[in-house]
Amino acid sequence: MGSVAADHFERLYREHADPWNVAGAWYERRKRGLLLAALGRERYGHAFEPGCGAGDLTLRLAQRCDRVCAVDVASAAIGRCRARLADAGIRHVDVLTLNLPGQWPPTPPGGFDLIVVSELAYYLDAAALARFLDAVDASLAQGGELAACHWRADFSDRAQATDVLHDAMAALAGLVPTARHEEAEFRLDLWRRQS
Template sequence: MAAVETAYFQGLYAGCDDPWGLSTRWYEARKRALLLASLPNERWGRVFEPGCANGVLTLDLAGRADHVLASDLSQRALDAARLRLDAAGMRNVVLRRAVLPEEWPVAPEERFDLIVLSELGYYFDARSWACLATRVMDCLAPGGTIVACHWLHDFAERRLDTHAVHGAIARLAGLFPLVDHAEQDFLLQVWSRDSRSLARREGLA
């Protein structure tokens, strides 16, 4: 991510710990609930959330996981996330500052059962996002799941169309689509290395 984008995010958090209203807007709360309800497992082992912002979604993920790794390029966002997680008594989250994809925060041996890409991909150009998508796939555990959720409307800082963002994930070899939810405002999709639907996983079909 270029220095101009890094400066943009640092500027956002310079005046406010919640510049997008993640903790106050019903739109955000509903979207978050839909994302969480779309996950095929009730409980997860290891979760990775790049671009975690101030940790609103991170807190929900931590409640359903044994371990969460969350990263962001803004230290102020991470500080806000730490305060939120500590206030809730969540001790199963590691926060790392990283500028993606250059400063990939995942160790080569780390594998994750769930990777959450929320409101992140459109800040990258096509080449950088393809690089990040490949790294995401490399650290996805056998049977692991990827969820992507992104705003559909245009805005000044957008560098990549949301359908192109999701398309780069969908084209990765070895992934099977589980959820495809589109609204006027956002696109939510889930893929897994496990091709079975939730009903099949639970022996209902």
């Protein structure tokens, strides 16, 4: 099986207001709270959020970051994310429609000091994951933090197991684990790149 195709996500967002009930489900709200609480610093300079969807996590990251780059493959999700940020009066988030990892956002000088991969990487096949992690590796600043959070259960469009993704991230050079939280339903890991 290859990576899940872009038009799958486009269709999901066109057919459903919130395809995974990211805004309302207790699983999502609780996990988002745990992820945000696990981030090591109060403030970040420039964060990258791949697979931002309709922006539920983006809105929260924007409160802790001077700048955020939020990217999703589905233009329908990006439209919603932009509208919600505008409604909230938030102007320091760059929101881009890109199909990762073949497309990648501009990396700031010195790299992003936070990259948050939430419920995204299991859609990438092995080749795309390797390319994605190469790009993450090249985009993460010295001293920057990488956070990953993924559901563990099987589902029809999963391309890779959660443990495979997180173990591949853990193997990136120079990353030191700083936090780990495991439950039957999901796994959350944080690493810091040694400066």
